């Protein structure tokens with residue numbers, strides 16, 4: 001095992017002494033370098049590995065091996081990167097070590113030289129950041145954090161290998177801890193934290209992590225070594241600070257490949273040779289495993305630096321390029337790159353494949369899973385990058401390879417509307433960057449003064465990272481998105497630059513707005529399709545998200561918007577769903593879920609769900625279900641298990657029914673297609689219709705409470721529907737599943753003039769009147785109808801004619817008539833006093849009493865039947881709506897043989913439309929229309945209508 005004891009130890013507070021020992025590398029530290037370092041971190045007892053150009057090698061030129069072609073190996077190198085989450089515990093270090101051994105054993109083509117780039121153990125970098133950050137504010141806290149950092153790594157190490165391996169490593173960790181302590185102490189004298197201090201201290205996480213994994217691999221007796229990347233990787237950095245995970249940036253760090261290649265080659269021919277890597281017998285299964293510290297590097301001046309937060313991904317691809325690897329695998333704690341951050345969008349799922357450019361855009365706009373620069377090194381050598389889950393290694397994850405078509409290519413190709421090609425989704429992923437400020441210059445009237453150039457020049461000169469720019473063509477208005485913590489500085493800088501113009505009022509205003517986030521959709525498919533940005537914007541507006549700025553990259557691979565920070569998650573989820581990246585087509589609140597119609601609907605949804613998903617790509621998600629007493633709610637907007645709905649509502653999980661709570665939950669749901677299905681007959685529920693529609697929630701109502709209720713309320717609800725571009729559908733409230741309302745709407749919308757509508761829209765009336773006879777009394781026919789569950793719960797609603805009258809109101813209103821229920825002339829088939837009578841609350845008892853009472857009508861009804869039969873006619877309960885006279889009527893009539901109702905059978909409904917176009921022969925809609933199954937089929941049809949019209953809206 002090799003010892004790396006290269007430290008810079010301070011002997012005086014402001015002095016800098018170098019104590020460096022390295023088996024093969026010669027220290028050459030120029031005075032300029034030393035003073036350079038000293039000016040950056042004066043007084044710092046810096047431990048750094050400083051590598052100058054390789055010494056004259058003792059190795060003969062013939063003997064010099066190319067690291068990219070390991071002597072004797074049949075396969076290329078493969079590089080694996082393990083992030084902090086994959087190295088959080090001793091168990092995980094073992095898992096990683098075993099995985100490396102397995103991978104190095106190869107697949108069908110023999111052993112594979114293997115390189116592992118390791119991050120700090122999970123949470124370590126944050127802890128080291130805390131050590132530095134708290135040094136000035138709370139020194140005690142810094143010490144505690146430092147102790148925790150060292151001790152946690154030591155105890156993890158000791159779990160992995162015996163003392164003969166771990167003792168020297170532990171000693172190094174502790175000595176490193178002492179060095180960090182010196183650095184931190186010196187900060188107290190400086191009263192400031194030089195940028196390089198953070199880079200030096202945080203890098204120790206990776207240095208310790210690599211040695212920890214190396215300790216474990218040594219116990220497995222495999223040829224292995226570890227590399228401190230600060231000895232090899234030389235970079236040029238044009239940005240200060242570590243950055244933040246998931247911040248929008250390109251990092252600003254460029255590897256210097258020539259010198260880095262030289263150093264790696266030198267390492268291979270010296271350290272590697274000493275480790276026996278040049279003499280391995282690959283056929284016999286011997287293969288090198290080289291562990292490299294991620295994240296850390298060195299500047300050309302020899303100062304330790306980093307590749308910025310999440311930079312180990314970048315280290316991995318840089319080393320992959322250096323050794324010309326066959327592939328890079330980034331091992332993460334997720335099943336690959338997701339369509340959106342899974343912590344914010346629970347519906348997100350792993351993307352199977354991405355182009356390099358798409359991955360770069362996603363990373364630039366904040367997808368924390370990848371470092372923004374990480375793709376660069378793989379592009380020219382076409383090295384595929386796999387993103388896989390260490391906790392689910394059998395899953396394929398995401399593969400990143402290939403370039404996107406250029407803008408010119410897309411100009412040459414045929415543009416199509418993305419919704420016209422079924423199954424095609426132009427968007428691969430949706431990301432966000434938090435903590436953004438918008439800086440705006442408005443109302444410039446400075447002819448020829450080149451406002452944009454001065455604006456952007458000021459940003460560049462002051463090192464302010466501009467993430468998005470939008471500019472009005474006149475240059476009179478420019479807005480840029482910058483990191484929030486740069487917002488005020490950007491404003492000051494601009495105030496200085498445009499001081500003169502501001503004082504002469506040649507610029508209206510310069511302003512900064514903080515508390516913003518960028519939300520971006522990414523995918524190469526958008527360059528070749530139309531309708532993408534319309535879908536994006538519509539989804540945001542349906543989620544009530546206000547857009548502050550829009551920008552589309554010239555590559556047409558991304559569209560970014562800036563929104564208020566508190567709207568970010570809604571925006572992400574809404575866009576995710578609008579592009580059907582989520583499977584759920586609609587989220588549904590089902591009211592009255594245990595009633596006759598509600599439970600029939602649940603049954604149908606259960607039966608149809610696979611077919612709907614497979615044939616139509618529609619997935620309905622019942623998210624809230626309630627009856628009049630209880631309600632159940634899917635956690636985090638997740639779907640309830642439809643197969644278990646009835647037991648869920650009886651379980652302890654069920655909450656007390658609360659319409660306000662339901663409304664708030666629906667309003668918080670950002671799904672662009674939210675639907676309430678009102679299968680209740682509740683007046684209380686109908687009071688919420690207007691509010692729901694005004695909040696962008698669609699309604700499907702078999703309930704007639706609103707459609708046939710108070711005219712003023714009906715009008716308000718309709719107005720809310722129109723104003724909010726949502727739908728209120730109630731096809732199932734008239735004639736169950738028969739297309740009566742839609743037919744009427746079609747006639748109306750196509751300009752036909754509906755003169756009158758007649759027919760029978762009561763299944764109970766149709767059944768009873770066509771089945772009672774001299775042998776079967778009227779009351780017995782009604783009993784049969786009750787048993788067949790085709791009546792309303794309260795059979796008086798049917799027999800009073802009020803059920804039919806409500807449907808008449810609905811149809812008349814659809815013809816543009818201003819009618820209320822009182823305007824319908826209704827003939828009762830029961831004595832009026834029955835309606836005022838008090839019946840038991842229990843349904844069975846109430847119905848039994850009603851069936852007893854109705855017997856008094858048997859004789860009278862038989863008489864009417866006989867009279868009709870004597871004339872060769874049939875008894876039917878018929879409605880009439882006459883547009884011209886405004887008359888609406890429901891009555892018992894003796895129908896002639898020519899009347900379409902004459903042949904109406906048991907369960908049937910019939911509606912005849914007499915219109916200008918259908919003058920000679922009315923348009924007739926007829927069919928079975930009774931019972932919960934048909935009613936729920938009507939709701940189902942409305943549901944599908946809504947999902948269809950929603951998707952066409954979006955294109």
Ligand SMILES: Nc1ncnc2c1ncn2[C@@H]1O[C@H](COP(=O)(O)OP(=O)(O)O)[C@@H](O)[C@H]1O
Pocket residue numbers: 082083084085086119245310331332333334336337338339340341342343366367368369370429
């Ligand atoms: N689009 C995305 N796909 C996958 N993960 C994402 C995405 N956006 C954000 N993340 C977050 O990034 C995390 C993985 O990135 P990171 O923590 O940097 O990994 P590691 O440290 O293991 O390299 C995931 O746990 C997830 O929470």
Ligand SMILES: N[C@@H](CC(=O)OP(=O)(O)O)C(=O)O
Pocket residue numbers: 082083084085119120125126205245294295308309310311312313
């Ligand atoms: N440890 C560094 C570098 C890195 O890339 O880590 P991770 O792979 O865990 O994101 C960081 O936390 O930023």
